[in-house]
Amino acid sequence: MLITTLVAAVISIAAGASIRAWAFAIFAILVAIGVGCVAFADGSSLIAAIFSGLAFLVLMEIAYLAGVFLSGFARRSARLRQSNSAAESIAPTSERQQG
Numbered sequence: 001m002l003i004t005t006l007v008a009a010v011i012s013i014a015a016g017a018s019i020r021a022w023a024f025a026i027f028a029i030l031v032a033i034g035v036g037c038v039a040f041a042d043g044s045s046l047i048a049a050i051f052s053g054l055a056f057l058v059l060m061e062i063a064y065l066a067g068v069f070l071s072g073f074a075r076r077s078a079r080l081r082q083s084n085s086a087a088e089s090i091a092p093t094s095e096r097q098q099g
Helices: 002-018 021-041 046-098
Strands: none
Touching (some): 002 046
């Protein structure tokens, strides 16, 4: 179960960088239902299986939000680096024209 949880977290982080929230929500709900069904089939009570599915859903949603945040941060950093390098390359040419 630990490996499954880690894989779901990694997939959710990657999904945060690439797919829309509504698509991920559908995917996460289906996976959580599957996890709850597997837990119930393994002999857990219905209440324990429901809580297991909900916990898995919460984990996936938190990892998705982390992926969205990290993706946005990386894009913003790349944009700032690109604008800074463009500003640095323009500055020396304007100084040469003045002199």
